[in-house]
Amino acid sequence: MxxxxxxxxxxxxxxxxxxxxxxxKFDTNGVNFVINPNDEFGLTRAMWFKxxxxxxxxxxxxxxxxxxxxxxxxxAIGADNAIRVNTPATDGFQVxxxxxxxxxxxxxxxxxxxxxxxxYNGGMVPGMLAGILDANxxxxxxxxxxxxxxxxxxxxxxxxxxxxxxxxPLVIGGQKGLVEESDLKIPNMRGIMQARKKPLNVVEPDExxxxxxxxxxxxxxxxxxxxxxxxxxxDELIDLLHNEAKAI
Amino acid sequence: xxxxxxxxxxxxxxxxxxxxxASYAKEVAGGDEVVAVSFNATDASELGxxxxxxxxxxxxxxxxKFNAEAYADxxxxxxxxxxxxxxxxxxxxxxxxxxxxLAVHLKAGYASNVMAAPESTDPxxxxxxxxxxxxxxxxxxTTDVKIVGLSQNAFGLKENEGEATVEDFSPELKxxxxxxxxxxxxxAKDKVTIADAEVVVxxxxxxxxxxxxxxxxxxxxxxxxxxxxxxxxxxxGWRPHSExxxxxxxxxxxxxxxxxxxxxxxxxxxxxxxxxxxxxxNNDPEAPFFKAADYGVVGDAFEIVPKLNxxxxxxxxxxx
Ligand SMILES: Cc1cc2nc3c(=O)[nH]c(=O)nc-3n(C[C@H](O)[C@H](O)[C@H](O)COP(=O)(O)OP(=O)(O)OC[C@H]3O[C@@H](n4cnc5c(N)ncnc54)[C@H](O)[C@@H]3O)c2cc1C
Ligand SMILES: Nc1ncnc2c1ncn2[C@@H]1O[C@H](COP(=O)(O)O)[C@@H](O)[C@H]1O
Numbered sequence: 001m002x003x004x005x006x007x008x009x010x011x012x013x014x015x016x017x018x019x020x021x022x023x024x025k026f027d028t029n030g031v032n033f034v035i036n037p038n039d040e041f042g043l044t045r046a047m048w049f050k051x052x053x054x055x056x057x058x059x060x061x062x063x064x065x066x067x068x069x070x071x072x073x074x075x076a077i078g079a080d081n082a083i084r085v086n087t088p089a090t091d092g093f094q095v096x097x098x099x100x101x102x103x104x105x106x107x108x109x110x111x112x113x114x115x116x117x118x119x120y121n122g123g124m125v126p127g128m129l130a131g132i133l134d135a136n137x138x139x140x141x142x143x144x145x146x147x148x149x150x151x152x153x154x155x156x157x158x159x160x161x162x163x164x165x166x167x168x169p170l171v172i173g174g175q176k177g178l179v180e181e182s183d184l185k186i187p188n189m190r191g192i193m194q195a196r197k198k199p200l201n202v203v204e205p206d207e208x209x210x211x212x213x214x215x216x217x218x219x220x221x222x223x224x225x226x227x228x229x230x231x232x233x234x235d236e237l238i239d240l241l242h243n244e245a246k247a248i
Numbered sequence: 249x250x251x252x253x254x255x256x257x258x259x260x261x262x263x264x265x266x267x268x269x270a271s272y273a274k275e276v277a278g279g280d281e282v283v284a285v286s287f288n289a290t291d292a293s294e295l296g297x298x299x300x301x302x303x304x305x306x307x308x309x310x311x312x313k314f315n316a317e318a319y320a321d322x323x324x325x326x327x328x329x330x331x332x333x334x335x336x337x338x339x340x341x342x343x344x345x346x347x348x349x350l351a352v353h354l355k356a357g358y359a360s361n362v363m364a365a366p367e368s369t370d371p372x373x374x375x376x377x378x379x380x381x382x383x384x385x386x387x388x389x390t391t392d393v394k395i396v397g398l399s400q401n402a403f404g405l406k407e408n409e410g411e412a413t414v415e416d417f418s419p420e421l422k423x424x425x426x427x428x429x430x431x432x433x434x435x436a437k438d439k440v441t442i443a444d445a446e447v448v449v450x451x452x453x454x455x456x457x458x459x460x461x462x463x464x465x466x467x468x469x470x471x472x473x474x475x476x477x478x479x480x481x482x483x484x485g486w487r488p489h490s491e492x493x494x495x496x497x498x499x500x501x502x503x504x505x506x507x508x509x510x511x512x513x514x515x516x517x518x519x520x521x522x523x524x525x526x527x528x529x530n531n532d533p534e535a536p537f538f539k540a541a542d543y544g545v546v547g548d549a550f551e552i553v554p555k556l557n558x559x560x561x562x563x564x565x566x567x568x
C-alpha cells in the first residue's frame with residue numbers, strides 16, 4: 001500500500017496570535033511551528049500500517065522553504081520520503097489542487113489528511129482533494145483499518161459515531177482517535193539522524209486558481225473581567241444569567 | 249438568482265441549524281428567492297416561517313442515512329437547476345463533510361466557520377473565525393458561485409411571515425454516489441448533542457470520578473443542555489469520547505457554557521471560545537478559566553452544584 005500523509009505546518013497551540021502589515025498577515029515572529037495535531041494522529045496511523053501491514057509512507061506539504069523543518073520532523077518520525085510543493089498556501093482549493101497533482105503522479109492508495117488545520121480551521125482541503133481526484137472520502141475519522149483494497153472507518157458524528165466502508169483509493173480527514181494519544185510517535189535521535197539523509201523533494205507548483213482571499217484579520221474585543229458570585233448567593237448567578245446575559 | 253440552503257433533518261424533523269441557515273439565507277438574498285433542499289422531511293412547509301419560499305423536498309429511501317457524496321450530488325443538481333449563486337450550509341459534522349465536495353462540484357469558493365451576515369456582498373466578504381477562535385479572518389470569495397458555512401448559533405433564528413411551496417425533487421443518483429457505504433450508525437437517541445445545544449454543561453478532572461457526574465447530568469436535564477467534558481476526563485474513560493470538547497475535541501458554540509472543575513487550559517478554551525456566555529465553578533481562584541469566563545463562582549463544586557440545581561429548578565418552574 002502506498003500512503004500519502006498531508007502535513008500542514010501550523011503555529012503550536014500556545015502561540016500568541018498577532019497580525020502585521022495592517023492586520024493583513026499572520027505575525028510569525030517568535031512563533032513555534034509544528035505538525036498540525038490532526039496530521040500527527042494520521043502520520044502515526046500511517047506508520048502503524050507500514051510496520052504491521054507493509055506500506056510506504058510519503059509526506060507532503062504545500063508551502064515555502066520555511067516548512068521544511070516540519071517535513072523533516074515527519075521524516076524523523078518514520079516517513080520514507082517528503083515532498084514540498086514550492087508555493088505558499090493561499091487557500092484551501094489551491095492547496096487541494098496542488099496536492100491532487102502530487103497524489104495523481106504518485107499513484108497513492110490511501111491519502112491521510114487532517115479534519116482541519118488549527119490555524120485557519122478551514123476543514124476543506126481533504127474533501128476538496130477527494131472531490132478533485134474523484135476518490136472516496138471519509139471525514140472526521142477516529143478509526144481506520146485496511147484489508148486488501150477495502151477500508152473500514154469510524155467517523156465521529158454529532159452525538160455519536162458511524163461505521164463506514166469504502167474501497168481504495170481513499171482520502172480521509174483524520175483526528176484524535178486514529179491512534180491513542182499515548183502512542184503518538186515522537187522523533188528519537190536515530191530517527192532524526194536518518195531523516196537528514198532521507199529525500200525531501202521540492203516540486204514546482206501547477207497553475208492553480210484560488211477561490212477565496214484572506215483580506216484582513218481582527219482580534220476579538222478584549223473581554224471584561226469575570227463577575228464573581230458569592231457561593232452563598234447563587235440566586236444572583238441565576239439573575240445575571242437570566243437578565244444580563246439572557247442565556248437562560 | 250436564488251440562495252440555496254441545505255436544511256438538515258433528523259428522523260424527518262428539521263434541526264435548529266436548518267432554521268438558522270434559512271434565516272441567514274433570507275438576509276443575504278435581499279429580494280431574491282430562498283430555496284431549501286430537504287431530505288425526507290415530514291413537514292417541509294415549516295421552513296416558510298424562516299424565509300424559505302420554495303422547498304425541494306427529496307423523498308428517497310436510499311438517502312435515509314446521510315451519505316456525503318450522494319447528498320453532495322443531490323445538492324449540486326438542485327443548485328444548478330435553480331441557478332443558485334449562493335449556497336448556505338451549517339457547520340454540523342455532516343455539513344462540514346458535504347461542503348468541500350459540493351464546492352468542487354459547483355466550482356464554488358467555500359468559506360467555513362462564518363460568524364455573521366456578509367460584510368459586503370460585492371465583493372462578497374464574510375467574517376470567519378480562525379486560529380481556534382483566537383481571531384477573525386475576513387475572507388473574500390471570488391468565484392461566481394459561493395458557499396457559506398455558517399457556524400451554529402452565530403446568526404440566530406429570524407422568523408418571517410411567509411409560506412413555502414413544497415416541490416418533489418428527484419435528483420438522479422449514480423451508483424458511485426454510494427461507493428462509501430454507511431454500515432451502521434451509533435447515536436444516543438433523545439440526547440441533545442453538543443453541536444445543537446443552546447446550553448452545554450461540562451465537567452473536568454475536578455469532579456474526581458465518573459460516579460460524580462449525576463449532578464452534571466441533572467443540571468443538563470434542568471437546562472435542556474448537552475453534557476460535555478475536558479480531554480483528560482474522556483481519556484480516562486470517565487465519559488465517552490464524543491463529549492470531549494476543545495481544540496482536539498468538539499467545538500462548542502452554544503449560548504451558554506458552564507464549566508465545573510475545569511482549569512481552563514488554552515487547548516480547552518480553544519474549543520469553547522465561541523460560546524457566548526461562559527460560567528466557571530472552580531475551587532481555585534487562580535484557575536485560568538476565570539480569565540476567560542463571564543461569571544464565576546469560587547468554591548467546591550460538590551457543594552455548589554447541588555445547590556445551584558435546586559435554584560435552577562425553582563427558576564425553571566417559575567419561568568416555564
Ligand atoms: C496538543 C494538546 C491538545 C489538547 N486538547 C485538549 C482539548 O481539546 N480539550 C481539553 O479539555 N484539553 C485538551 N488538552 C489538555 C489540556 O492542556 C488540559 O490538560 C486539560 O484541559 C485539563 O483538564 P481539566 O481542566 O479537566 O483538569 P485539571 O487541569 O486537572 O483541572 C481540574 C480543575 O478542577 C478544579 N477542582 C478540583 N477540585 C474541585 C472541586 N472540588 N470543586 C471545584 N473545582 C475543583 C481544580 O482547581 C482545577 O482547576 C490538550 C493538550 C495538548 C498538549
Ligand atoms: N499547505 C498544506 N500542505 C499539505 N497539507 C495540507 C496543507 N493545508 C492543509 N493540509 C491538509 O488538509 C488538512 C485540513 O486542512 P484545512 O482544510 O486547511 O483545515 C490538514 O490537516 C492537512 O492534512
